[in-house]
Amino acid sequence: MVSIAAEGVGVTLDARDVVRDVTVALAPGTLVGVLGPNGAGKSTLVRALLGLVPHAGRVTIDGEPRDALTRAERARRVAYLPQGQVLHWPLSVRRLVELGRLPHLAPFSRLSDADRRAIDRAMARADVAALAQRDATTLSGGERARVMLARALAVEAGALIVDEPLASLDPAHQIEGMELLRAEADAGALVVAVLHDLTLATRFCDRVLVLADGALATDGAPRHVLTPALLAEVYGITAWFGEGLVVPTGRVR
Amino acid sequence: MNAAITPTRAEPVEAPLFLPALPGGVTRLAPALLLLVLFAALLGVAVGSAAIPPGRVLAALAGRGDDIERAILVELRVPRVLLGLAVGAMLGLGGAALQGYLRNPLAEPSVLGASNGAALGAVIALYFGLAQAWPWVLPLLAIAGALATLALLFTLAGRSESPLTLILAGIAVSTLAGAGISLALNLSPNPFAAMEIMTWLLGSLEDRSFRHVLLALPCIGVGIVLLAGQGRALDALTLGEDGAAALGVDLAATRRRLLLGVAIGVGGAVAVSGAIGFVGLIVPHLIRPLTDRSPSALLWPSALAGAALLVLADVAVRVIPTTSELRLGVVTAFLGVPVFLAHLMRERRLW
Numbered sequence: 175m176v177s178i179a180a181e182g183v184g185v186t187l188d189a190r191d192v193v194r195d196v197t198v199a200l201a202p203g204t205l206v207g208v209l210g211p212n213g214a215g216k217s218t219l220v221r222a223l224l225g226l227v228p229h230a231g232r233v234t235i236d237g238e239p240r241d242a243l244t245r246a247e248r249a250r251r252v253a254y255l256p257q258g259q260v261l262h263w264p265l266s267v268r269r270l271v272e273l274g275r276l277p278h279l280a281p282f283s284r285l286s287d288a289d290r291r292a293i294d295r296a297m298a299r300a301d302v303a304a305l306a307q308r309d310a311t312t313l314s315g316g317e318r319a320r321v322m323l324a325r326a327l328a329v330e331a332g333a334l335i336v337d338e339p340l341a342s343l344d345p346a347h348q349i350e351g352m353e354l355l356r357a358e359a360d361a362g363a364l365v366v367a368v369l370h371d372l373t374l375a376t377r378f379c380d381r382v383l384v385l386a387d388g389a390l391a392t393d394g395a396p397r398h399v400l401t402p403a404l405l406a407e408v409y410g411i412t413a414w415f416g417e418g419l420v421v422p423t424g425r426v427r
Numbered sequence: 428m429n430a431a432i433t434p435t436r437a438e439p440v441e442a443p444l445f446l447p448a449l450p451g452g453v454t455r456l457a458p459a460l461l462l463l464v465l466f467a468a469l470l471g472v473a474v475g476s477a478a479i480p481p482g483r484v485l486a487a488l489a490g491r492g493d494d495i496e497r498a499i500l501v502e503l504r505v506p507r508v509l510l511g512l513a514v515g516a517m518l519g520l521g522g523a524a525l526q527g528y529l530r531n532p533l534a535e536p537s538v539l540g541a542s543n544g545a546a547l548g549a550v551i552a553l554y555f556g557l558a559q560a561w562p563w564v565l566p567l568l569a570i571a572g573a574l575a576t577l578a579l580l581f582t583l584a585g586r587s588e589s590p591l592t593l594i595l596a597g598i599a600v601s602t603l604a605g606a607g608i609s610l611a612l613n614l615s616p617n618p619f620a621a622m623e624i625m626t627w628l629l630g631s632l633e634d635r636s637f638r639h640v641l642l643a644l645p646c647i648g649v650g651i652v653l654l655a656g657q658g659r660a661l662d663a664l665t666l667g668e669d670g671a672a673a674l675g676v677d678l679a680a681t682r683r684r685l686l687l688g689v690a691i692g693v694g695g696a697v698a699v700s701g702a703i704g705f706v707g708l709i710v711p712h713l714i715r716p717l718t719d720r721s722p723s724a725l726l727w728p729s730a731l732a733g734a735a736l737l738v739l740a741d742v743a744v745r746v747i748p749t750t751s752e753l754r755l756g757v758v759t760a761f762l763g764v765p766v767f768l769a770h771l772m773r774e775r776r777l778w
Binding site: 178197221222224225226244246248249250252253254256259260261262263264266269270273274276277329363 | 454468530659662663664665666669670673674675676677719720721722
């Protein structure tokens, strides 16, 4: 069970305020979608939560200041799948998923049986066990996304932050990916996912944070806060709303 | 969160082809490489311009036999082999570590200019009389030279993840340092400048003594310790800087240790051998297919293979009949440049 809280988090890159004064408390067992147009600061916000970018304000993990935790402790509590995760060497799928156990290894020790079981579990949950021996650089887009997710799941952290995990996936794989994140949240994890698909966010997320120009435009249950007025203001679009559906239909002139 | 979740497949998925443990790769490869190193070392002691039969080599090493033969072996060949092993191990490890850190199969000390930078430092120390007054100035200036070129390189290439930016910057820095060596030698009061320029740019282990071994070994030791400890950080960097940081890697510390490890180790090596190119490129390239291809699995095997390769190259230099002894870098370049070109052709598809 891991909770993450941000207090007045702001990021300035090249004299531009990319994230401004974001205050949120994220509770365990919830699937939180981070929405907003391109350049709204979604990725930068999650990177700030992780401490990957210098920022103003405070971030606490389980009530403790993040920076008071050791790097390994932070890595054990919060797993992260960056946007467009690249793989620089042609590792086997299994070897790649093993990297997720790095924060758990004591100096000079090898993978324990417990580590191997965690790897098996992660690969089973992401449904990549059959790919174990494949070269991870030669997978299809869908396989690759699942393998990368398995790598993040292998950390078995209480919180999982994923940045556009569904990019370049077909509809079936998108739903599969969301179901997986949903299952993680239902099992007690805090899952924070940067997303673009409004319908998937509406259907699967407990809560969405909508960013506009670096600031939090709204924060709440998707069915509640994703309103025509908000979409017009934040994205500049009109949309058709159905039962669990938000379909963009045009641009606001 | 996962305690309640049981794996859907009962069979544990094992990797028969690869070693399952993270720092793996060493166990199966190591005995073979150790044998190769031993073989190379024996060959290095046994082969030379004076033909000494193997039986008499053993006798001389055991302290018996002919005095002249013993002198040749103990004062000429043994230090030469020891230096070959140490310098080769450092260059091989340096290449493997730099490739892992920069996520670039073309990175290695000589391609990135660190070797030439170190050679420039050594040349300044030697030919302006500094090393005669204080012997430790030689490795120190070589280390400073390597550090300066690497720092300049990292500044030039910035945080670019493009392998080519780095290689181009490396060529620029390397050429600059090479020109510096020529300039320094031409300015120095030295009648043999042309010969010496070649030695420093191509490397040689000719006429090295235990004095050189003592000078280089501590630096190489420090370099090897600093680099060999970076396996996990390098593995994590397979996922890029953000991915590695989120796995608990201290990126700043890794960068610092890597820069210092390469600079101190390569600086110490080049101070006694000159800039021997391409060892750090060839070795990881040959070793990688024999491992699970993760950066950590390459480190120790690359050190062993580098040691064996350099000693064998040095044997070749002694055996190939030429009027003046061949420079080591000639042999390693003939081996290394095809590897370099093959990789570059592959990279070109990414433009």
